[in-house]
Structure formats: structure tokens, C-alpha cells
Amino acid sequence: MTYEAITVETNAQGTKGVTLLTINRPKALNALNSTVLAELIDAFAAYQADDSQLCAILTGSGEKAFAAGADIKEMSDKAAADFYLDDFFSPWTSEIVKKTRKPWIAAVNGFALGGGCELAMMADFIIASDNAKFGQPEIKLGVAPGMGGSQRLTRAIGKSKSMEMCLTGRMMSAEEAERSNLIVRSVPQADLIADALKTAATIASMPPMATIANKEMVNSAFEMTLDQGLIVERRIFQILTASEDKKEGMEAFIEKREGQWKGR
Numbered sequence: 001m002t003y004e005a006i007t008v009e010t011n012a013q014g015t016k017g018v019t020l021l022t023i024n025r026p027k028a029l030n031a032l033n034s035t036v037l038a039e040l041i042d043a044f045a046a047y048q049a050d051d052s053q054l055c056a057i058l059t060g061s062g063e064k065a066f067a068a069g070a071d072i073k074e075m076s077d078k079a080a081a082d083f084y085l086d087d088f089f090s091p092w093t094s095e096i097v098k099k100t101r102k103p104w105i106a107a108v109n110g111f112a113l114g115g116g117c118e119l120a121m122m123a124d125f126i127i128a129s130d131n132a133k134f135g136q137p138e139i140k141l142g143v144a145p146g147m148g149g150s151q152r153l154t155r156a157i158g159k160s161k162s163m164e165m166c167l168t169g170r171m172m173s174a175e176e177a178e179r180s181n182l183i184v185r186s187v188p189q190a191d192l193i194a195d196a197l198k199t200a201a202t203i204a205s206m207p208p209m210a211t212i213a214n215k216e217m218v219n220s221a222f223e224m225t226l227d228q229g230l231i232v233e234r235r236i237f238q239i240l241t242a243s244e245d246k247k248e249g250m251e252a253f254i255e256k257r258e259g260q261w262k263g264r
């Protein structure tokens with residue numbers, strides 16, 4: 001598929017196994033219109049299907065925004081019936097989050113507001129530039145988060161801060177986001193992609209099946225009771241012990257060499 005609103009680079013900047021996806025509407029601060037939505041769903045499916053790619057990064061083009069939200073201009077004339085009948089925003093969660101079993105990182109390079117903040121929170125983790133700003137300002141438009149903000153932000157930073165952000169629409173700085181555990185770390189904007197690529201390269205160097213398993217386990221912590229999650233963890237661990245990569249990984253450790261992964 002040829003894309004018009006995103007770019008995709010496999011083995012990005014020479015980093016083997018790492019795909020860089022970039023939302024490319026800088027004049028609209030990378031607002032998420034239906035073209036971006038459709039193209040991201042396609043690109044994430046292609047990333048998931050490509051066995052040579054083991055970690056992805058999602059960022060925004062330009063220096064100002066990761067994504068300033070769902071496209072307000074596109075939404076302004078839509079009727080409620082259209083939003084409801086199309087189950088508006090549902091594909092993001094069902095297609096991207098549920099079907100992307102391999103890891104991906106959001107590299108937030110500026111505003112991440114509304115759907116932009118929600119999209120970043122769908123990632124496995126967020127690295128941000130020091131000028132990044134996060135927020136759920138939908139209330140100022142007479143609406144509310146629609147792509148998971150009220151749920152994922154609350155799970156990430158707790159009720160008080162999340163409630164305050166949703167009710168006031170205020171923005172959170174990268175420094176506050178780091179302090180509040182919304183992001184892993186903030187780095188100078190000029191270093192953001194290099195930092196994300198380095199982190200993604202480390203992930204891509206791990207045994208691929210164990211990577212998917214680790215992601216599945218951590219995500220289970222959000223979906224299940226502690227007892228259920230612990231059972232899932234134990235079962236996945238036990239399954240991994242039957243893998244060729246477990247044999248190789250443990251032998252490589254004992255022989256003091258790097259493991260050669262088969263992904264099985």
C-alpha cells in the first residue's frame with residue numbers, strides 16, 4: 001500500500017529489525033484523520049506480519065507535534081449516528097492494540113493531545129522529547145476522550161491527576177509526565193529518535209518469542225486479577241522452557257557467548 005499521511009521505514013536508519021512509522025501531516029500538527037487511521041492500521045498489520053521486523057517506533061513528523069488529536073475539522077460536521085454506527089475509534093483498539101503482538105514504542109516529539117495522547121498510551125511504552133506536552137482537552141470541545149484516554153491515563157497516572165486533566169483539559173509537561181510514570185523518560189528533542197532507535201534495537205536483539213511473551217504477560221496485569229495474571233505468567237514461562245531459544249539462551253550464557261535466536 002502506498003501511504004499519503006504516514007511514512008514507514010523498515011530497518012530504520014540502518015537499525016536492523018526496527019520499523020519507524022511517522023505520522024506525516026505536520027501542517028495539521030499530525031491530527032489523526034481517517035486517512036491516518038486507515039494507514040496506521042495497515043502499517044501496523046504489515047509490521048506484525050514481517051518476521052524480519054522485531055520492534056516498531058511511532059512518531060510524528062516535524063518538531064511540534066506527535067499528534068494534536070483526532071481531526072476536529074473532519075469530526076465537526078459528523079452526526080452522532082455516524083459516530084455510533086461506524087463505532088468511531090473502535091478500530092484503533094481492536095486492530096492496532098489487540099493485533100500487534102510485537103512491541104512498539106511511542107516516540108512523542110511535541111503535542112500529544114486527545115487522540116494523540118491516547119494513541120501514545122496504546123504503545124508498550126512512551127519516550128518523549130523534553131518539549132512534549134500531554135493532555136486530554138476534549139472537554140473544551142464539548143466531548144470527552146474516545147480512544148481510551150479516561151481508562152489508560154487513569155491506569156497510568158492514577159485517578160486524581162487523570163481526573164484533573166480530563167476535567168480541566170490542561171496539558172502536562174514531559175517533566176511531569178516522567179514524574180507521573182506516564183513516560184519512561186524524556187530526552188532532548190534532537191536525541192529522541194536516536195534514543196528510541198537504540199532502545200528498539202535492544203528489544204529487537206532479544207529472542208523474538210520471549211519478547212512477545214513478556215509483552216503479553218505485562219499486559220495481562222491490566223486485564224486480570226493478580227491470581228489470574230500469575231497463572232498466565234507461570235503458564236507462558238513454562239511454555240517458553242520448551243523453546244529452542246531457551247535451550248540456546250541458557251547454553252550461550254554458560255558458554256559465555258551471544259545467543260543466536262530462532263524465534264521458536
Ligand code: CAA
Nearest residue numbers: 027028029031068069070071072073113114115145146147
Ligand atoms: N484537528 C484538526 N486540525 C488541527 C488539530 C486537530 N486536532 N490540532 C491542530 N490543528 C491544525 C490547526 O487547525 C491549524 O491549522 P490551520 O493552519 O489550517 O489553521 C494547524 O493545525 C496548527 O495549529 P494551531 O495554529 O492551533 O497551532 P498552535 O501552536 O497555535 O496551537 C495546539 C497548538 C495547542 C495543539 C492547538 O492546535 C490545539 O489546541 N489543537 C487541538 C487539540 C485538541 O483539542 N485535541 C483533541 C481533539 S478531539 C479528540 O482527539 C477526540 C478523541 O478523544 C479521540
